[in-house]
Amino acid sequence: MDSIMLGLLNVLSPFNLLVIAAGTGIGIFVGAMPGLSATMAIALLLPVTFGMDPAAGISMLASLYMGAMYGGSISAILLRTPGTPAAAATVLDGYPMAQQGRAGKALGVSLTASLIGGVISSIALLTVAPVLGKAALSFGPVELFAIAVLGITIIGSLSSGSPIKGILSGVVGLLIAMIGMDPISGTPRFTFGTMYLFNGISFIVALIGLFSIPQALRLVEKDDGVQKALSSFKDKMLPTFKELKSMIVTILRSSVIGVFTGLIPGTGGDTACWFGYNEAKRFSKEKEKFGTGHPEGVAAAEAANNAVVGGALIPTITLGIPGSSATAILLGGLMVHGIMPGPTLMTDHALITYTLIWAVLLSNVFMFAEGLLLTRAAVTVTKVPNKVLAPIIVILCVIGSFTISNSIVDVFVMFSFGILGYFMDKLSIPTPPMVVGMILGMMLDISMNQSLLISDGSWMIFITTPLPAILLFIALISVLQATPIFRIIKQRLKKIAR
Amino acid sequence: MIENVFWKKAIMSGIAVSLMLSLTACGTTSQPTATPSAPKVSDYPNKPIAVLQGFKAGGGSDQLAQVTQPYLQKILGKTLVNQYIPGATGAIAWTQLAKQTEPDGYTISITNTPMLMTNYLMNAEIKYSIDELTPIANVVTDPGILVVSKDSPFKTYQDFEAYVKANPGKLTIGNSGTGGDDFFSILQWEKATGLSVKMIPFEGDGPSWQAAAGNKVQASSTNLGVVYSQVKGGNLRALALYSEKRNELLPDVPTLKELGFNMVAGSSRGYSAPKGIPDDVKKKLTDAFVEMAKDPAFIKGLQDSALPIDIKIGDDYGKYLKEQEAVFKGIWDSVKDSIKK
Known part of the structure; x- marks a missing residue:
C-alpha cells in the first residue's frame, strides 16, 4: 500500500508530470504520422531515456505508448492511412465518417473510446495486476494456436461484399507470413537465397505499404472534391451523452478484449483492434452499418487498442514477460538501467513500478486534453492540397519502413506492397484480411508446430485442453455464422414448434 | 522543348556531381596533411566509433553495450555510436561488418556466440565467416x-x-x-x-x-x-x-561438471572488428578492454545486471571462437539430416 502512495507522490513531481505530458504528446504526434508506429517511437526514444532517472524514463515511454495508440486514429480517420498498425481497423469506419463530413465526430469518438479503454486498463493494472499476471503463463503453444485460429475467422467478417475476394486476400496474407526461416527446422522458406528475408516480411512494413501508398496514389488521382466535405469541420467533436450511451457497451467490451489481448504474450494493439472491431460487429443489431461510417466501429477499435497498453504492462511488471512488442522494448529499457525485469519489479523496485503505473493512468488525462487541442489542429491537414499531401505521405512511409530495422530492403518491400495494394484496390479486393493473415500467420505456424511436437503429432491436444477447446468452438461457431446453417436450423425449430 | 528540359537536367546533375566530387576531393586531400606529422603513431580514434548491433535496441546486445560503452568511451576518448541492424539472427550486421566495412577500426560490432558461427554453418545463404573478422575481446559469457x-x-x-x-x-x-x-x-x-x-x-x-x-x-x-x-x-x-564452476548468484545450483559430465556451454558476447585493421588500432582497442576489465565499477555494473564477466582479449578470443566453431560444426553435422528432413 505504501509503495502505491509513494508512486503517486513520485509521479506528481513537476518533472515527472512534464515528462509524462511530453511523452503523451510525442506519442500522439508520432502515432498520427503514417508509417511511424508506437513501437518504433519507443525504440527511438529509448536511448534518450538512458540519461534520466529510471522511473521518469520508463514513464515517458509508457505514456508515449498510450498517446500513440490514440494518435494512430487521427490519420486513419482523416487520411485513410493508419498512423500505427493498431489503428488499421479504425480506417474501416473512421474514413467513411470523415468523407461524410463527420471527421470531427469520428475523432471525438476515437478520443473518448481511447480514454475509456486506457483508463479501464490502467485501473486493471493498478488493482488486479498480480492476479491477471499469472494468467500470462497459462498461454502456451496450444492456447496461442487456438487464439490464432479464432483471429483468422475475423477474415470472414472483414470480407463483406465479396467473401471470395476477402478469403483470397486473407490466404495470400497467411502465405506471406510463411516467408522466412522455418521456426522448427531453421530452414529458410521462400527467401530466394537472400538473408534479408530470413526474418520474414515484417507485417508493419507491409501494412505501411498496403494502406498508405495506395492512398497517396488515390490522392493524386482524384481532384480535390473529397476534401470539401472533410475541411468543413463544423460538427461537435465529443459525442453527446446519448451517443455515448449507445456505444458504451461496445467500448466496455472492447476494453476488456484489449486488456486480455495485451496480457497474452505476443499479441498487442495490432491484433486487439481487429478483435474489438469483430466482436462489436458480431453483437451489433446493425451489422450492415459497419464499414459505412458507423461510430461504433471506430469506438470498438480505439477502445481496444488503448486498453492493450495497461494489459500488456500487466505481465511486464508482475513477471517480466512483455505482453506486446512495445513493452518488450520497455523491458529492455529497464535492463539497461540495471533493473532486472522479473517478479522483483513489484517488490525490490516498487517505487519505479508504481510510478510507472500511475504515469500510465495519468497519461490518459494528458492524452484527452492534448488530443482535444492537437486534433483541432490536425484537421487542417485536410486543407493541404492533395499534390502536396501525397508526397509527404510517401516520404513518411519511406522513413517509417526504413527505421524499423535500418534496412533499405524494407523500403523496397514497403513499395512492393504499396503497388500490390493499389491494384488490389482497383480490383476491389479488400486489404484488411491480408493484414490479419500476416499478423496471425506466423503465430499460427509456430504454435501449431510446437503443439504437435509436444503431443507427438496428435491433433487431440487442441480438444483435450479446456481453454483451447472453448476458443476453437467459438471459432467454429463464427465460421458457421457465415453459412446458412443457423438459419436453416432456426426454420426447422420453428416448424417443429408449430 | 522536351530536349531543352533534358539538357537542363543533365547540366544540373553534372554540376551537382562535380560539386560532390570536389567536396570529397577536399575531404581526402586534407587528410594526408595530418598523417605525415605522425607517420607510425596513429591518432586513432579521432572520430566517433560505430558499433553495429545485429539485434534490436533493448535486447541482450544492447544491454552489454550500455553497460560497457561508457567505460570504453572514457578510455578511448571518443563516443561509441550504436547502430541497430536487426535481422537473420545478427547475420545482416555481421555480413556488413565482414564484407562492406572499411577495416579502419571506426566500425566494430558486438559479436554473439554461438549465432556468429552457427549462422553460416547452418545456412549456405550466409557468406561471412569468423576468418573475415578481427576478434577484439569477449566480455560476457552467460x-x-x-x-x-x-x-x-x-x-x-x-x-x-x-x-x-x-x-x-x-x-x-x-x-x-x-x-x-x-x-x-x-x-x-x-x-x-x-x-x-x-x-x-x-x-x-x-x-x-x-x-x-x-x-x-x-x-x-x-x-x-x-x-x-x-x-x-x-x-x-x-x-x-553448464559452467566451469558454480556461480555466486546461485551458489546452490550444481554444475554439470560436478555431476560428472564434461560439458560447458552458454552464449557469449564480445566485440570484433573487420579483418585487416591496422595493428596499432587493434592494440588500442584491445588495451582499452584490458584497462576496462580492471575497473571495479565496471565489474560491479556487470554483476548488477547478472551478466557473468568473461574477459578474453584479442587472440585468446579468436582461439575461443575457432574452438567453438569446431564444436558447433561437429554437432550440427551429426544432427542436420534428422532436423532438416
Missing part, C-alpha cells in the same frame, strides 16, 4: 542453465535424469530456437549423457522459460542471466548450470 517450473516433480538434477532415463525421448524441453545456443547445449548434453529428450523450439529465451514456468513444457534450457530473477523470485527452479 552460462546455460537447466530450469523447471516451481511445482515440477523434478526437485534435483538426479530426479530429472532418472525420468529421462526411464522415458527416453518423452520429456519436453524448451530452447530459444533451432540453431540457438540452447539448441546446441541440449544436443551436447544428449551426446554427453547418451540420453534423449524432445526439443521444442521457441522464438527466443523468454517464451522458452515462460513455457516451462507455465508447465507447457517440462523443462527449459536457457541462460543464467535471462532467468536469474525468475529463479530468485521463485517462479522457476534451477537444476544444473
Whole structure:
C-alpha cells in the first residue's frame, strides 16, 4: 500500500508530470504520422531515456505508448492511412465518417473510446495486476494456436461484399507470413537465397505499404472534391451523452478484449483492434452499418487498442514477460538501467513500478486534453492540397519502413506492397484480411508446430485442453455464422414448434 | 522543348556531381596533411566509433553495450555510436561488418556466440565467416542453465535424469530456437549423457522459460542471466548450470561438471572488428578492454545486471571462437539430416 502512495507522490513531481505530458504528446504526434508506429517511437526514444532517472524514463515511454495508440486514429480517420498498425481497423469506419463530413465526430469518438479503454486498463493494472499476471503463463503453444485460429475467422467478417475476394486476400496474407526461416527446422522458406528475408516480411512494413501508398496514389488521382466535405469541420467533436450511451457497451467490451489481448504474450494493439472491431460487429443489431461510417466501429477499435497498453504492462511488471512488442522494448529499457525485469519489479523496485503505473493512468488525462487541442489542429491537414499531401505521405512511409530495422530492403518491400495494394484496390479486393493473415500467420505456424511436437503429432491436444477447446468452438461457431446453417436450423425449430 | 528540359537536367546533375566530387576531393586531400606529422603513431580514434548491433535496441546486445560503452568511451576518448541492424539472427550486421566495412577500426560490432558461427554453418545463404573478422575481446559469457517450473516433480538434477532415463525421448524441453545456443547445449548434453529428450523450439529465451514456468513444457534450457530473477523470485527452479564452476548468484545450483559430465556451454558476447585493421588500432582497442576489465565499477555494473564477466582479449578470443566453431560444426553435422528432413 505504501509503495502505491509513494508512486503517486513520485509521479506528481513537476518533472515527472512534464515528462509524462511530453511523452503523451510525442506519442500522439508520432502515432498520427503514417508509417511511424508506437513501437518504433519507443525504440527511438529509448536511448534518450538512458540519461534520466529510471522511473521518469520508463514513464515517458509508457505514456508515449498510450498517446500513440490514440494518435494512430487521427490519420486513419482523416487520411485513410493508419498512423500505427493498431489503428488499421479504425480506417474501416473512421474514413467513411470523415468523407461524410463527420471527421470531427469520428475523432471525438476515437478520443473518448481511447480514454475509456486506457483508463479501464490502467485501473486493471493498478488493482488486479498480480492476479491477471499469472494468467500470462497459462498461454502456451496450444492456447496461442487456438487464439490464432479464432483471429483468422475475423477474415470472414472483414470480407463483406465479396467473401471470395476477402478469403483470397486473407490466404495470400497467411502465405506471406510463411516467408522466412522455418521456426522448427531453421530452414529458410521462400527467401530466394537472400538473408534479408530470413526474418520474414515484417507485417508493419507491409501494412505501411498496403494502406498508405495506395492512398497517396488515390490522392493524386482524384481532384480535390473529397476534401470539401472533410475541411468543413463544423460538427461537435465529443459525442453527446446519448451517443455515448449507445456505444458504451461496445467500448466496455472492447476494453476488456484489449486488456486480455495485451496480457497474452505476443499479441498487442495490432491484433486487439481487429478483435474489438469483430466482436462489436458480431453483437451489433446493425451489422450492415459497419464499414459505412458507423461510430461504433471506430469506438470498438480505439477502445481496444488503448486498453492493450495497461494489459500488456500487466505481465511486464508482475513477471517480466512483455505482453506486446512495445513493452518488450520497455523491458529492455529497464535492463539497461540495471533493473532486472522479473517478479522483483513489484517488490525490490516498487517505487519505479508504481510510478510507472500511475504515469500510465495519468497519461490518459494528458492524452484527452492534448488530443482535444492537437486534433483541432490536425484537421487542417485536410486543407493541404492533395499534390502536396501525397508526397509527404510517401516520404513518411519511406522513413517509417526504413527505421524499423535500418534496412533499405524494407523500403523496397514497403513499395512492393504499396503497388500490390493499389491494384488490389482497383480490383476491389479488400486489404484488411491480408493484414490479419500476416499478423496471425506466423503465430499460427509456430504454435501449431510446437503443439504437435509436444503431443507427438496428435491433433487431440487442441480438444483435450479446456481453454483451447472453448476458443476453437467459438471459432467454429463464427465460421458457421457465415453459412446458412443457423438459419436453416432456426426454420426447422420453428416448424417443429408449430 | 522536351530536349531543352533534358539538357537542363543533365547540366544540373553534372554540376551537382562535380560539386560532390570536389567536396570529397577536399575531404581526402586534407587528410594526408595530418598523417605525415605522425607517420607510425596513429591518432586513432579521432572520430566517433560505430558499433553495429545485429539485434534490436533493448535486447541482450544492447544491454552489454550500455553497460560497457561508457567505460570504453572514457578510455578511448571518443563516443561509441550504436547502430541497430536487426535481422537473420545478427547475420545482416555481421555480413556488413565482414564484407562492406572499411577495416579502419571506426566500425566494430558486438559479436554473439554461438549465432556468429552457427549462422553460416547452418545456412549456405550466409557468406561471412569468423576468418573475415578481427576478434577484439569477449566480455560476457552467460552460462546455460537447466530450469523447471516451481511445482515440477523434478526437485534435483538426479530426479530429472532418472525420468529421462526411464522415458527416453518423452520429456519436453524448451530452447530459444533451432540453431540457438540452447539448441546446441541440449544436443551436447544428449551426446554427453547418451540420453534423449524432445526439443521444442521457441522464438527466443523468454517464451522458452515462460513455457516451462507455465508447465507447457517440462523443462527449459536457457541462460543464467535471462532467468536469474525468475529463479530468485521463485517462479522457476534451477537444476544444473553448464559452467566451469558454480556461480555466486546461485551458489546452490550444481554444475554439470560436478555431476560428472564434461560439458560447458552458454552464449557469449564480445566485440570484433573487420579483418585487416591496422595493428596499432587493434592494440588500442584491445588495451582499452584490458584497462576496462580492471575497473571495479565496471565489474560491479556487470554483476548488477547478472551478466557473468568473461574477459578474453584479442587472440585468446579468436582461439575461443575457432574452438567453438569446431564444436558447433561437429554437432550440427551429426544432427542436420534428422532436423532438416
